[in-house]
Amino acid sequence: MSVGQRRDPYLGSRFVVEVESLVVGAFAEVSGLERQLETEEYQEGGVNTHSHALPKRASSPNLVCKRGMTDSQVLWEWARNAADGQVVRKSGQVFLLDASGTPTWGWAFADAYPVKWTGPDLQADQGAVAVETLELTHDGITAVPGLPAGPGSSGAPPG
Numbered sequence: 001m002s003v004g005q006r007r008d009p010y011l012g013s014r015f016v017v018e019v020e021s022l023v024v025g026a027f028a029e030v031s032g033l034e035r036q037l038e039t040e041e042y043q044e045g046g047v048n049t050h051s052h053a054l055p056k057r058a059s060s061p062n063l064v065c066k067r068g069m070t071d072s073q074v075l076w077e078w079a080r081n082a083a084d085g086q087v088v089r090k091s092g093q094v095f096l097l098d099a100s101g102t103p104t105w106g107w108a109f110a111d112a113y114p115v116k117w118t119g120p121d122l123q124a125d126q127g128a129v130a131v132e133t134l135e136l137t138h139d140g141i142t143a144v145p146g147l148p149a150g151p152g153s154s155g156a157p158p159g
Contacts, residue, residue, distance in 0.1 A: 010096050010104055017065060019092035019112075028131065030094055032063040033107050035141055062116075063094075063109060063136045068129040069120060075134050079117035087113050093144055106144030112136040 017027050039053040081088065089111040095103040115137045120130035 010098060014097040014099070014101075016095050016097065016103075017092065018095070020090045027065050027067040028129075029066040030063065032061045033094065033141060035060050058140070060109075060138065060141045063112065063138060064133060065136070066131050066133045069132050075114075075132065076117065079114035079134060082114045083117075089113050095144070095147075103144075104148050106147040108142050108144050109136070109138040110140060110142075112138035 015027070015030065017030060035058050037058050038056040040056050042052040042054050044052060078088065078090075090113070091108065091110045092112060093106055093108045096105040098104045113136065114134055116133075116135035118133040118135075120132060121128075122130070
């Protein structure tokens with residue numbers, strides 16, 4: 001990197017969520033993009049100075065997506081159907097965008113379905129946006145292949 005060039009970190013406020021290749025809305029917040037490796041402590045006989053941490057399995061928490069309520073009932077219907085016993089698993093992606101709107105990082109989640117929907121807090125004395133929250137369980141988070149966009153890459157999400 002030459003003097004005068006710098007690479008600023010990406011802003012966490014620029015992202016998009018797709019479910020089954022459809023952009024399902026402008027979300028204000030997504031949390032739960034996490035992978036954790038569980039370990040098991042093992043005491044080796046004759047080694048009294050320390051214990052060993054052996055890897056077990058990776059896990060991810062539920063994804064929690066928040067957005068301002070709109071006329072679209074897609075998320076509500078998906079959550080209602082799941083609660084009524086009609087669970088439909090869907091895969092999706094979360095893309096972090098740069099200042100020009102180009103995807104720079106991406107995380108994919110597989111076989112997700114809603115486990116909780118929360119409606120807005122309604123308060124007559126507040127002027128806040130009505131926000132709905134959708135919590136999804138899934139089979140894990142993986143990186144979207146081809147991202148982050150390297151030199152010479154178009155930066156477009158893989159299709």
